[in-house]
Amino acid sequence: MRLQKAWPAVMAVLGAVGLAGLLALMFTPLSRSLACWLAGRDWSSMDAAARSAAVGQVRLAVVQAVAGVGAGIALIYTARSYRLSRRGQVTDRFTKALERLSSDEPYVCIGGVLALEQIVQDAPEQGWHAARVLNAFVQHHTQPAGAPGGLASVQLPEEPDEMVQEALRALTTPGSRRRKGSWPPVDLAGRHLAKACLLEADLRGALLKGAALRGAVLCRARLDGADLTDADLVRADLSDARGLTVEQVLAARALRDCVLPEPVRSDPTVVERVGRGE
Structure with a gap:
């Protein structure tokens, strides 16, 4: 493990030594041989001044090439150092956010939720x-x-x-879910969430089996593929909810006074069940 971590640094040192050695060789007779090889048949017809100029040009080209390669290596190493530093900063911020979430003070927990939300904005991979x-x-x-x-x-x-409501907002906000390519399904199965405000929440594929959502506000929420089996939707407001199907609604345990979007509420089976006060 230590060798793997040190390998990039070792390679950078070896590369620097190799480039320095190549640069030193250019100021030996090797540069004259290289110039002769590059000039080909024209070398024999050159006078001393022309040959000296050709050798100088070869040395200058090698120096520029070595400088370019060295700059590339330095840039790669700097980029790697930046990524490691940034990863360490994100980890430190994540740890501090977790410490806030474990506080007994609601306002500190809310600060932890906001900190996590900011981390996702700055580092979507988190x-x-x-x-x-x-x-x-x-x-x-x-x-x-x-x-x-x-x-x-x-x-x-x-x-x-209030701190739970803030966490629900951050967990289901559409902006955060669009920012990441992968996002775990919201799992609120079997939880008591009466009167929870989930306005415009992104609950695609959410696990809401057996959840108590009495009086909850889910206006314009995304519910594509959400599991509402045995959920309590009494007086819940699902007006303009998107992706909601008749099958999902009929799987719920209670629908009394539930506000449903068209055309779900016009479905005969749903109308019959709601009419029975279930």
């Missing part, structure tokens, strides 16, 4: 990791969706905490 952290944060700070009427449901909060 989007996958940031999304996993935010998803775990939401799951940790929300409760399981209790059975309606059970003892657990009495203790459930009426709406998500």
Whole structure:
């Protein structure tokens, strides 16, 4: 492992030594031989001054070539050093954001969410990791969706905490998901998210099985391929939701007073089920 890390530096040193050796050889009789070879048959007809000028031109060309190669090596090494430095800075920022998320103070946690969001903007390749952290944060700070009427449901909060809501926004904002080519599916299965604000949220492929979304706002949300099996959508606002199908809606556990987009709400099966107060 150490040899692998040191290999680029070793190669750079060997390259520099090789170029320096080549440059030194050009100021030996080797340069005259090279000039003679390049001149070919014209060498024999040259006088002393012309031969001296030809040797000087060869040396100048070699010096310029060595300088160009050396500059290229230096540029590559500088770029590599920059990438390593930048990676270290991103890692340090990520670590500090995690420390904020573990705080007991809500405003500090919100600062951690905003820090992760900024990291994704500056370093899109960290989007996958940031999304996993935010998803775990939401799951940790929300409760399981209790059975309606059970003892657990009495203790459930009426709406998500401000820090949870901020994490949901950062996790489902369309801008962040477009910025990364790969983004893990949002996993909110079985979580209590009553009255959560998911306005224009990107929930494509989201895992919402068994989630309690009573009174949640999902206006203009993207729900292509989202799993709504056994989800509680009572009084949820899904107006103008995109990618929502009749099959997804019928898979939900409860639809009473749920606002659905056209043409889903006009489907006879959906109309019948909503009419029964389910």
